[in-house]
Every structure is written in C-alpha cells, then in structure tokens.
Amino acid sequence: MPSDQTLSHPAAMLQQARRIVVKVGSSLVTNEGRGLDEQAIGEWCRQLAALRAEGREVIMVSSGAVAEGMKRLGWQTRPRELNELQAAAAVGQMGLAQMYETKLRENGLASAQVLLTHADLADRERYLNGRSTLVTLLELGVLPVINENDTVVNDEIKFGDNDTLGALVANLVEADLLVILTDQKGLFSADPRKHPDATLVAVGQAGDPALEAMAGGAGSAVGTGGMLTKILAAKRAAGSGASTVIAWGREPDALLRLVQGEVVGTVLVAPTQKLQARKQWMKDHLKLHGSVVVDAGAAAMLQQGGKSLLPIGMTEVQGEFRRGEVIAVRNPEGVEIARGLANYSSYEARQLCRKPSSQFEALLGYSAEPEMVHRDNMVLSR
Structure with missing residues (x-):
C-alpha cells in the first residue's frame, strides 16, 4: 500500500x-x-x-x-x-x-x-x-x-x-x-x-x-x-x-x-x-502449463537472484506449453525454485536443452531470445 x-x-x-x-x-x-x-x-x-x-x-x-x-x-x-x-x-x-x-x-x-x-x-x-x-x-x-x-x-x-x-x-x-x-x-x-x-x-x-x-x-x-x-x-x-x-x-x-x-x-x-505487483501476479498464476528442470549449477545461479534461465542449463522439459505461458523452473530434485514466462514453446525447448544460443538458429530455423525465461519475467519461489 x-x-x-x-x-x-x-x-x-x-x-x-x-x-x-x-x-x-x-x-x-x-x-x-x-x-x-x-x-x-x-x-x-x-x-x-x-x-x-x-x-x-x-x-x-x-x-x-x-x-x-x-x-x-x-x-x-x-x-x-x-x-x-x-x-x-x-x-x-x-x-x-x-x-x-x-x-x-x-x-x-x-x-x-x-x-x-x-x-x-x-x-x-x-x-x-x-x-x-x-x-x-x-x-x-x-x-x-x-x-x-x-x-x-x-x-x-x-x-x-x-x-x-x-x-x-x-x-x-x-x-x-x-x-x-x-x-x-x-x-x-x-x-x-x-x-x-x-x-x-x-x-x-x-x-x-x-x-x-x-x-x-x-x-x-x-x-x-x-x-x-x-x-x-x-x-x-x-x-x-x-x-x-x-x-x-x-x-x-x-x-x-x-x-x-x-x-x-x-x-x-x-x-x-x-516489482511487488509483478511478483504477486506471477505467484498468483496458479495454472502452470508445464515446467523445465535445470541442473544444479543453473539452479544455484537462479537462486542467487538477478539471473535469466538459459537453455544450456536445462535438462528436461515437462508438459506442453506455448511461448508466453507461465511455467515452473525446478531443481534436479523436482522442487520449484522459480516461475516465469516461457520464451519458447515446449516443443522448441526440448530441442534447446543443453544447447548454447549459438546453435538456436540451426536447431529451430530462426534465432530469437537467448533466454528460456528472462529475469524480468521471472519470480523466485520462497
């Protein structure tokens, strides 16, 4: 207030x-x-x-x-x-x-x-x-x-x-x-x-x-x-x-x-x-359309705050979602550590797992954002 x-x-x-x-x-x-x-x-x-x-x-x-x-x-x-x-x-x-x-x-x-x-x-x-x-x-x-x-x-x-x-x-x-x-x-x-x-x-x-x-x-x-x-x-x-x-x-x-x-x-x-309004919107978005699992290194980087999620740190994609939908980010144990807006669909994300941004164009036929979830579109779970 x-x-x-x-x-x-x-x-x-x-x-x-x-x-x-x-x-x-x-x-x-x-x-x-x-x-x-x-x-x-x-x-x-x-x-x-x-x-x-x-x-x-x-x-x-x-x-x-x-x-x-x-x-x-x-x-x-x-x-x-x-x-x-x-x-x-x-x-x-x-x-x-x-x-x-x-x-x-x-x-x-x-x-x-x-x-x-x-x-x-x-x-x-x-x-x-x-x-x-x-x-x-x-x-x-x-x-x-x-x-x-x-x-x-x-x-x-x-x-x-x-x-x-x-x-x-x-x-x-x-x-x-x-x-x-x-x-x-x-x-x-x-x-x-x-x-x-x-x-x-x-x-x-x-x-x-x-x-x-x-x-x-x-x-x-x-x-x-x-x-x-x-x-x-x-x-x-x-x-x-x-x-x-x-x-x-x-x-x-x-x-x-x-x-x-x-x-x-x-x-x-x-x-x-x-910032409070955006975080509250993310936390209240109950209908998650899917999630991505990240490795321990990516999980640690995200939990430090201020970092975007890059596909190279992703190990698995769960569920089906479109670009722009809210997804969960889970650590190797399956615990939700963040949620945010996906820059890529689940189909595209599966192709990008463990891949650097330099390979995106060859894999997808086009090059867009280097991040799976940008830090501005992400809120950490507490």
Whole structure:
C-alpha cells in the first residue's frame, strides 16, 4: 500500500519515474475535430524529447485516427456504422502517423508506429511479442507511437478513446507512470459544469471506489472517453504497479513539470510498487502449463537472484506449453525454485536443452531470445 506520505507528497514517485506512457485524447490531438493540431503535437513531442534527453523511456499512445479521418472525408458527425468508422480510421491513421514522425524528427527523435488491439494483449504469445518489440525500440532510442488498430477491431472502436489501451500498454512494458492528457484539468469531486463548488482532486489512490463515483459523465463530442474510463484505466495500470496522472493536455510543460515532482492535474498513486505487483501476479498464476528442470549449477545461479534461465542449463522439459505461458523452473530434485514466462514453446525447448544460443538458429530455423525465461519475467519461489 502507498504510505500516507506518498499520497500527501507524491513528488518522489514522479521524479523517479523512468519508463512513462503518455496517452493523448482525440479532442486534443484534433483540436476538437477541426484537424490535427500541429502546434499541440509539436509541443508534446518537444517535451517527449526532453524526457528522453534525461534518460527516461517514453511511449506515446495517441487517439485521433477516426477524428482526423472524418475531417479528411468531410464528415461533420461521427458515423455509427462500424465499416464507416473503420474507413475513417484507415484514412486518418496516415495523417496521424506522418504528423508524429515529422514532429519527433524535428526534435531529434526516431519514431515507430505500432498498431495494437486488445486481442493482441490478451493472447500470451502476442503479448510477449509485443513487449519484446516495444522494449527493443526503447533500447534503440526509438519512440513508439501506439494507436488502437481501429481498421480491424469491432467493439473497441466504439468505447474507451484509448484510455484502456494506455493502461494495457503500461502493464505490457511495466511502466512506472501513465500520463493521460485530456481536455479537462483532472478529476473533480463533482462535475464542475454542473457544480461550481466542485474541487480538483490533486492526489488519490488508484482503485479507490470513491473516485469512480466522482467520475460520472460522458466524453466529448469528438472522442468517446469520459472521466470514468480514465479512472478505470488508472485502476488497471495500478495492477502492474504504475501510478497515473490525469492532466490538461494544454497545461504548459505539463510532462516536464511532472517529472520534476510537481503535482499537475490529478495524481493517482498505485497501491503496490511495480516489482511487488509483478511478483504477486506471477505467484498468483496458479495454472502452470508445464515446467523445465535445470541442473544444479543453473539452479544455484537462479537462486542467487538477478539471473535469466538459459537453455544450456536445462535438462528436461515437462508438459506442453506455448511461448508466453507461465511455467515452473525446478531443481534436479523436482522442487520449484522459480516461475516465469516461457520464451519458447515446449516443443522448441526440448530441442534447446543443453544447447548454447549459438546453435538456436540451426536447431529451430530462426534465432530469437537467448533466454528460456528472462529475469524480468521471472519470480523466485520462497
């Protein structure tokens, strides 16, 4: 649980955030539907570049494809037919990607477009593939710009305005902080349009049921997300230990001020720290799909902590599992010493037992991760 001091003074948490997911909504990106706001996008990209220069890793999740497509197609109102929404997204995605690429390049940053659906993050193998891709891009100094793949999804295109996607990406990459930039100053105790005496909630705890009661109300005419989707996104992000900030997207230097420790908008602190949340998820994953047995040397290395499991230390593969599923790691006596996400299926793992990574390509026909289970995806059993 966050301490009372963290809730009262979250400055240290904000300053220490190293991996940050920033989500911006449709009404901001498209200037209330009038077309892509070049100045606003350029301003966010400038701040993102400054964060990168400080050594922080940043991912942008941007709405706006449908709204930009509507503008390019000359549509005045958001269509209801799914095929028309998907067509608008396809048209708008071109301009959206081009704008971010241009503005990031002007600030000295390389960028990559990544289109995701909720199904990509629900499937364990695709989840692991997506994580590997995003982490690799970050390691290469490339800033990923993510949008929901609106041209192929169904229900997702109609709900959420990418707030949920922002939280899922924060979970995926184990972010420290999710920043949701919106057209509102933050969460208020009541709808300020109806209650002039409503006050801004500066700091709260993500997942607090009282916040959901405060967050009723619909979204803007351009997007589909309301404050409630943002509160629920913060709750979801907290599941992996990420705290959330909900702030006005046109607040001057909002991102830079946040990482300096200033409370901008509403800060929702995650109830558990990132490492604790991940370990708890692994420990609670009761349905193990199989296991690998390792030799005494590998077992000793793993139990020292901070080491990945390499196939050369494996002696046996038990059960059937796919890439991305949770497996147990057992010592020569059969005792579970760790569990984690498998980088290879059971069929592939059997071929890799006792083999160095230099032989993987010859054995499998391709070369992927050198580890069977990466240390970041493993928790030791106690």
